[in-house]
Amino acid sequence: MGYADQLFDLTDRVVLITGGSRGLGREMAFAVAHCGADVVIASRNFENCEAVAKEIAAETGRSALPYGVHVGRWDQLDGLVEATYERFGKVDTLINNAGMSPLYDKLSNVTEKLFDAVVNLNLKGPFRLSALVGERMVAAGGGSIINVSSTGSLRPNGGIIPYAAAKAGLNAMTEGLAQAFGPTVRVNTLMAGPYLTDVSKAWDLSGNDNFSHLHLKRAGDPHEIVGAALFLASDASSFTTGSILRTDGGIP
Numbered sequence: 001m002g003y004a005d006q007l008f009d010l011t012d013r014v015v016l017i018t019g020g021s022r023g024l025g026r027e028m029a030f031a032v033a034h035c036g037a038d039v040v041i042a043s044r045n046f047e048n049c050e051a052v053a054k055e056i057a058a059e060t061g062r063s064a065l066p067y068g069v070h071v072g073r074w075d076q077l078d079g080l081v082e083a084t085y086e087r088f089g090k091v092d093t094l095i096n097n098a099g100m101s102p103l104y105d106k107l108s109n110v111t112e113k114l115f116d117a118v119v120n121l122n123l124k125g126p127f128r129l130s131a132l133v134g135e136r137m138v139a140a141g142g143g144s145i146i147n148v149s150s151t152g153s154l155r156p157n158g159g160i161i162p163y164a165a166a167k168a169g170l171n172a173m174t175e176g177l178a179q180a181f182g183p184t185v186r187v188n189t190l191m192a193g194p195y196l197t198d199v200s201k202a203w204d205l206s207g208n209d210n211f212s213h214l215h216l217k218r219a220g221d222p223h224e225i226v227g228a229a230l231f232l233a234s235d236a237s238s239f240t241t242g243s244i245l246r247t248d249g250g251i252p
């Protein structure tokens with residue numbers, strides 16, 4: 001095994017990833033499986049999870065468990081955790097990746113239902129899953145939790161206020177969980193900037209200078225999340241906890 005392979009080795013680790021069926025989650029799921037991990041692919045649409053799980057198993061030879069779950073509903077999260085431990089007996093890395101930021105035309109049209117849905121998925125679900133899995137990780141002697149946040153939490157604009165606030169809460173939660181689950185379990189924020197996933201289909205990209213404010217002057221390809229995710233998932237980050245790792249093209 002080469003030096004880099006060893007550094008990022010995840011052989012026989014188990015990685016549970018929410019929102020693993022599409023976008024950044026799908027990229028991270030393939031990446032950890034390629035590094036040797038078995039994976040749990042969890043999102044609302046079971047058929048999509050199943051299709052991705054089959055692809056991962058065929059391409060990497062690792063086991064992949066598909067699971068249909070709404071991450072914003074606490075009563076469904078126990079089932080996800082139980083199914084994962086029943087199948088694999090452990091979780092080494094939890095990636096709280098599922099998230100969404102619905103559009104609205106003006107602030108007074110943001111309903112309580114919409115606000116709650118954004119907070120439920122981006123903040124409350126990750127809290128509950130971290131609580132359920134993190135305590136088991138501590139009991140097992142170690143693990144890594146990765147919370148996928150957004151640069152919107154650092155540079156909010158008027159179009160994403162509930163989402164930005166929820167993700168800012170996620171950043172704060174990361175630090176608290178890192179203290180709560182230390183010294184054996186590490187908890188970090190993986191902070192994404194603009195990536196060309198399904199999310200970007202709602203963006204107006206008709207102009208030529210859409211990302212000119214970023215130092216890299218472009219949006220990210222979904223695959224470009226992988227390096228940072230592997231760093232935080234593996235022992236390469238063994239002295240990193242409570243941190244925010246930005247992978248965002250450089251926000252001013």
Ligand SMILES: NC(=O)c1ccc[n+]([C@@H]2O[C@H](COP(=O)([O-])OP(=O)(O)OC[C@H]3O[C@@H](n4cnc5c(N)ncnc54)[C@H](OP(=O)(O)O)[C@@H]3O)[C@@H](O)[C@H]2O)c1
Pocket residue numbers: 018019020021022023024025042043044045046048069070071072096097098099100101121148149150151152192193194195196197198199200
């Ligand atoms: N792409 C960006 O530009 C960007 C920027 C900053 C931060 N982020 C963050 O990165 C993460 C991934 O974003 P993405 O761009 O990859 O999004 P995406 O392409 O829209 O994929 C979202 C994933 O989450 C799942 N999901 C959505 N709602 C769910 C729910 N209620 N319960 C369970 N699963 C759910 C989706 O599957 P189902 O539809 O089957 O549920 C899908 O697998 C999110 O936390 C997002 O906030 C993205």
